[in-house]
Amino acid sequence: MRTSDVLVVGGGLMGCGIALRLRQAGARVTVLERSIPGAEASSAAAGILAPQWESDGPGPFFELCLRSRALYGSFAAELRELTGVDIAYRPCGLLRIAFDEADLHHVESTVGWQHGMGLRAVLLDGQAARELEPHLSPKALGAAHFPDDHQVDNRLLVRALTMAAARVGTTFRSGHVSGIVHEGGRAVGVDLDGEVLRADAVVLAAGSWSSLVQGAGVAAQAVKPARGQMIQLQTRLPLLERVVTSAKGYLVPRADGRIIAGSTMEHVGFDKQVTAAGLARILDMALELCPDLGPAPVTETWAGFRPWTRDALPYIGEGPVPGLFLATGHFRNGILLTPITAKLVAQAVLGEKPSVDLTPFRYDRAPLTRG
Incomplete structure (x- = not known):
């Protein structure tokens, strides 16, 4: 598989990250993008890397987000080495402010269960929060401080990751992918503006447009x-x-x-x-x-x-037919999950055992709650 062709549908952070990892493993990769790589959700985000703030509770998704956050320091250094672009990764921490008693109770509960997992989370009263951030509103009753939740400049990340994928030899082509081409019960390529491009594997990383790609097995309302x-x-x-x-x-x-x-x-x-x-x-x-x-x-x-997605979980890993792989539906956590998704999907495409159990993120999973 290491000398096989892979087509990646979508040139955002997911697509470029997967292409980078596949090229580094020796695969020949072409990224197909209908506009400018990274021009959609990847460039429109805020760059928050905050699983502790975002999560509703422990579970496979929370663990996935923590794993990806832990990769960001080395990921930023790798991209700077490959491209010279500093993606402004800042281990700055995060404050979740509460303005009423009900919200304060929610903040206290979050700090409690995260303490139980051994994570750093600190409950502050309003005065202590303003000592950390003097320009905060005087109406703040309290806050949770998550010192390990960080940020990155997502627009710089888009530039760096696109450059890195190109620098290691990824090919980029512009055009509209109307569908996945199937033969003998497996995905063998895509239809790009009426031209059939063939490959040994196809990765669907088209973000919000994933459901519009015919033959991908992603239901019309799934993403x-x-x-x-x-x-x-x-x-x-x-x-x-x-x-x-x-x-x-x-x-x-x-x-x-x-x-x-x-x-x-x-x-x-x-x-x-x-x-x-x-x-x-x-x-x-x-x-x-x-x-x-x-x-x-x-x-x-x-x-x-x-x-x-309905259950707020992404689709990661093998698709509904051999030769098709999914990396979509990341909702509010696309920037955060870029390093781990790139690693896991590349492993799946290359026939390696993914380093994380992808069962909760399968295309045919039972409805799950986010955790």
Whole structure:
């Protein structure tokens, strides 16, 4: 298999990461992308690496996210070595703020079960939270501090990972993949704008568009776009050191004074409009968390699509027919899960035993709750 051809459908972070790992293992790889690699969800995110903040409880998904977070330091160093691009990986920590008693109880519960797993999580009162972040709202009742939840500049990550995949010999082709080509009960290639491209393996990493690829075995409603609107504000000096979140959204501070604020979660099909109502919700959240952002100019707004699944779990590993592999449905955790997904899917394609049990993430799994 190490000298075989692999077609990767989708040139976002998942597709480029998988291509990088397959090329490093000796496979010949072509990435197929309908637009500019990384132009969709990969570039539209905020770059939060925060399994402890995001998770509802322990389970296979939480463990997968922790494993991927642990890879990021070496992943950033590898990309810098390959491309010269620093992806601004920052082990800055995260504060989850509570503004009412019910939310404070939720924060306390989260800290409790994570302590039970041996993870670092600290419960703070409002004053202690403001000692860490002096520009926090005086209305904050308390917070959970997750020092091991971090961030990366996802746009720099897109640039670096695309360059790295190309540098090790990945081929990139533009065009629309309308379907997977099957022969003898297995996937043998794709239809790219009417041209059949053949390969020994096909990896579907098309994000929110995965369900639109005919013959991939992904049901029409299995992966759907969830629109997320975002705002960038600019401050002269950084007002925050850590990622700061609440039940309503998040603020991600960059070292140059930019603050990324987000996000909405809307099921509106493939409508990528930025709306007044969406921006108003995000700005209200931002000012509630950090009132000193009031004078900050808005320098950019945008929207992107997260690949949503019913059980909030991704599809990773073998597909419904031999020769087809899936890497889609990562929803809000695509940036976080890029290193581990690339590793696991490459292992599956190469016929190796994946280093993580992929049963919870199979295409034919029973409905599961997120954990």
